[in-house]
Amino acid sequence: MSVSHSHSTEAHAHPELGFLRKYIFSEDHKVIGIQFLFSGLIFFLIGGTLALLVRLQIGFPQGSIPFIGRWFPLSWGDRMSPDFYAMIFSMHATIMIFFVIIPLLTGAFGNFCIPLMIGARDMAFPKLNMMSYWFMWPAFAIILCSFFVDGGAAGSGWTSYPLLASATMPAGQGFHSPASPHSGLGQICWLVALVFVGISSMMGSVNYMTTIINLRAPGMTLFRMPLTVWSMFITAILQSMALPVLTVALILQLLDKTINTTFFLPPGGMSFGNQHTGPGGGQTLLWQHLFWFYSHPAVYIMILPAMGMVSDIICTFARKHLFGYKPMVLAMAGIAGLGFIVWGHHMFQSGMDPRLGTGFMLATIMIALPSAVKTFNWLATLWGANIQYTTAMLNALAFVAMFVIGGLSGIFMAATPVDVFIHDTYFIVAHLHYVLFMSSVFGIFAGIYYWYPKMFGRTMNETWGKVHFALTFLFSNCTFYPMHIIGVAGHPRRYYDSTLYHFLDNVQSLNVFMTISALLLGVTQIIFLLNFVWSLFRGTKVGANPWHSNTLEWAAPSPPPHGNFLETPIVRRGPYEYGNPAIEDDYLPQTSPQPSGVPVAAH
Amino acid sequence: MQQKGWSIFFGAILLGAFLLFAVAPFVGWWLPANVSTFGPDVDRLFYIILGFTGFFFVLTGAILVYAMYRFAWRANTKSHYVEGNHRLEIAWTVVPAIILLFIAVSQISTWDTIKYYASMPNPDLVMQVTARQWDWSMRYADKPQPDNARAWAEVPAIDDIYLPSELHCWKGANVRIFLKTQDVLHSFFSPQLRLKQDALPGKTIPVWFNATDANTSYNAKTGKWDIDKNKRWEIACAELCGGGHYRMQGMIYVHENKEDYLKWLDGAKEAARSRQPEKKPPAVAKN
The missing domain is CATH 2.60.40.420 (Cupredoxins -  blue copper proteins)
Incomplete structure (x- = not known):
């Protein structure tokens, strides 16, 4: 890992370590965070490439892609086969969710920011932290190898619903699936890889909770913590409570696939053409309940940390105190709490008792409330601000603007009768991309531009950063916004070729437009990649606090040495003292001594 | 001025998003013609939600773009120092809560009509x-x-x-x-x-x-x-x-x-x- 730490400020309290212990098998939370960042960005490239292939197929369903037959034996000559298409959209979603967004938000930023922002020297369990990263590696290897196993990688969607995913040949006839070529070894690899990801996340979340509860610097009360830390704390609690359920579900399906248990196979068994699975005794819906009991909270795991980070970035560059600190914390806690009783909204049309749907609908619609409160507080924070349009700030503002769209479109799906129509159409695809791409990824970009100086001691190029932002903002809207429209027209998701359908004749032109926008969006990311790598070596060197920010990480040198702080910081106030009229500067770091004439804050 | 340009950029994109939804029904990018007895209820609920969400989209978008324009960086000035406002918090919690509750409750009878086994x-x-x-x-x-x-x-x-x-x-x-x-x-x-x-x-x-x-x-x-x-x-x-x-x-x-x-x-x-x-x-x- 070529991390260009400047060696001028090496650790005082820590002995000099060899290269391997320092950069590879490191116990330093910052190095581990940067490791998560690098591997997340690499998988972002892979997942993004898969997305472009998906878009190519949807935009030009009868078109051919040169050389694809040579690279991918599963395809039909120069065209993708429908099975191949199912594989790439399944793996796109799997990689983006489990290998990019969750590891980037909790792994990279959680690791890097938590100890620095609460004034700790490191995580509570550094070795566990190291293991949480290295448990990702079996997952990396297995998920990448799964593309090359017999039948190809998993192709049952990222949700892996039985029986498409879980159906298997009778005992003794191998691991092939009668349901799909991708549901054989590829699906087994998928399940095993996700178990490893889950274990890694679990180790991380235990560590985050312990660290935040026990290792806060003197004076850092819970209600002086920046929202980034609060969001990571709440996310860690969510993760630790939801993950065991996913792990259990994964293992149940693994047993179904390998030793022919029948947790998800109904009593009569099922027929695939002339093949019969043999009798079962389980319930298909069981998987959906278990899966969404994790994966709905996981949706909040993928957005809460971005909300926290964006709140801090907005305050820094708005040069303004956060509006409504405690309501913001309560709103996040509300989202997390309600997040556990809304999983059934993924299953309104699944055949579960429709009366259950009514209850899940009420809870789901009400979860829009804390999101609305957060949005209003962000807007109120901007009102009367003095906004510096840095690249980090632009990305954070994009988060707010786009989260509004993603949040509002969610209400359509929560309403059960409307969901009858739009369930599993492109409206859902639009919604989830507005939350996961337009919100979480803009949050991630904001975080990278913002904390890059702290990570590497240099800033990313602002001009190219703004070019990257403007093009990404434009093209991503062109890519994802029309999906709402074709969803309203009834375009089902996961279709290899929608031109077969009369009622979709009108919207194919939009599909072509979205595909071209997606390709441009993909090309735009080269700017980010070059800026990121170039700035590692040539970016402008900066001091400890280039953004004039208040939070504790900016009190440490850039990049901070092993052990972080040269002396233990003493926290004297909350993190959002910007623009206080009683002092000369427009910011007052949490560690600064109390200026004369300023009353001590109550909290 | 370059600072204020960003608010115009954001405004243009949000306006484009709004216009696409406004234009789509007139060029055939919309709900297919309905032919079922409960379809009009589904469509009515869709338009109710579209109305409320459209309103809040325009409201928040306008506030955001205006704030980005009005409060762009000026040297030697400070932001307005305020930590929050309980009345505002209560207002923008209670009003959306009432609207959301209304939306939620208004769905129940149509859902009942379409899906409840006993109501078929x-x-x-x-x-x-x-x-x-x-x-x-x-x-x-x-x-x-x-x-x-x-x-x-x-x-x-x-x-x-x-x-x-x-x-x-x-x-x-x-x-x-x-x-x-x-x-x-x-x-x-x-x-x-x-x-x-x-x-x-x-x-x-x-x-x-x-x-x-x-x-x-x-x-x-x-x-x-x-x-x-x-x-x-x-x-x-x-x-x-x-x-x-x-x-x-x-x-x-x-x-x-x-x-x-x-x-x-x-x-x-x-x-x-x-x-x-x-x-x-x-x-x-x-x-």
Whole structure:
């Protein structure tokens, strides 16, 4: 890992370590965070490439892609086969969710920011932290190898619903699936890889909770913590409570696939053409309940940390105190709490008792409330601000603007009768991309531009950063916004070729437009990649606090040495003292001594 | 000025998003024409939500863009120092809460109408649909209302008619479908009927609709039942079911009245008999 730490400020309290212990098998939370960042960005490239292939197929369903037959034996000559298409959209979603967004938000930023922002020297369990990263590696290897196993990688969607995913040949006839070529070894690899990801996340979340509860610097009360830390704390609690359920579900399906248990196979068994699975005794819906009991909270795991980070970035560059600190914390806690009783909204049309749907609908619609409160507080924070349009700030503002769209479109799906129509159409695809791409990824970009100086001691190029932002903002809207429209027209998701359908004749032109926008969006990311790598070596060197920010990480040198702080910081106030009229500067770091004439804050 | 340019950029993109939704219905990028009795309720709820969300989209977007313009960076100034406002917090919690509660409660009766088993009207026509990789097997009894429909749904009768992917009914009939799957999950989706229901392995799920318009008429020249070219109401699969998911296409034939339907049914019986001249009972699987 070529991390260009400047060696001028090496650790005082820590002995000099060899290269391997320092950069590879490191116990330093910052190095581990940067490791998560690098591997997340690499998988972002892979997942993004898969997305472009998906878009190519949807935009030009009868078109051919040169050389694809040579690279991918599963395809039909120069065209993708429908099975191949199912594989790439399944793996796109799997990689983006489990290998990019969750590891980037909790792994990279959680690791890097938590100890620095609460004034700790490191995580509570550094070795566990190291293991949480290295448990990702079996997952990396297995998920990448799964593309090359017999039948190809998993192709049952990222949700892996039985029986498409879980159906298997009778005992003794191998691991092939009668349901799909991708549901054989590829699906087994998928399940095993996700178990490893889950274990890694679990180790991380235990560590985050312990660290935040026990290792806060003197004076850092819970209600002086920046929202980034609060969001990571709440996310860690969510993760630790939801993950065991996913792990259990994964293992149940693994047993179904390998030793022919029948947790998800109904009593009569099922027929695939002339093949019969043999009798079962389980319930298909069981998987959906278990899966969404994790994966709905996981949706909040993928957005809460971005909300926290964006709140801090907005305050820094708005040069303004956060509006409504405690309501913001309560709103996040509300989202997390309600997040556990809304999983059934993924299953309104699944055949579960429709009366259950009514209850899940009420809870789901009400979860829009804390999101609305957060949005209003962000807007109120901007009102009367003095906004510096840095690249980090632009990305954070994009988060707010786009989260509004993603949040509002969610209400359509929560309403059960409307969901009858739009369930599993492109409206859902639009919604989830507005939350996961337009919100979480803009949050991630904001975080990278913002904390890059702290990570590497240099800033990313602002001009190219703004070019990257403007093009990404434009093209991503062109890519994802029309999906709402074709969803309203009834375009089902996961279709290899929608031109077969009369009622979709009108919207194919939009599909072509979205595909071209997606390709441009993909090309735009080269700017980010070059800026990121170039700035590692040539970016402008900066001091400890280039953004004039208040939070504790900016009190440490850039990049901070092993052990972080040269002396233990003493926290004297909350993190959002910007623009206080009683002092000369427009910011007052949490560690600064109390200026004369300023009353001590109550909290 | 360069600073304020960003607010214009944000404003332009948000305005574009708003305009696309405003224009889409007029260029055919919109809800397909509705032909079911509960469809108008679904559409009405859709427009209610669209109204509220559209309002809040414009409100928040306008505030954001205005704030970005008005409060862009000026040197030697400070932001307005304020930590929060309890009254505002209460206001923007309570008002959305009331609106959301209204939206939520207004859904319940339509959901009840469409999906609750106990609320489904007595059927004029019963059929059984089995989804499989990758088509719809439609099973018709020899009369529209078989005796003991629920039992008939589970146990096929000897004179049932099977048609791949053709759903026949008549205008104004309360149709009850018993939906099953032979292999994996599928989902019965008719955009024009505003109807969607997953087929669940091992379960039989009742579904109902009542079509308000007809699209099928008898063509005396060809002796076939033709669909109006402008009223092709397709059935699609809405739950990933493998490689052929995209081509699980079905077609809905709504006859003008029950007489037409019965006439078609007689013809279909005739065709089925001609396919099985010896009238043997269907072979029972040995086992």
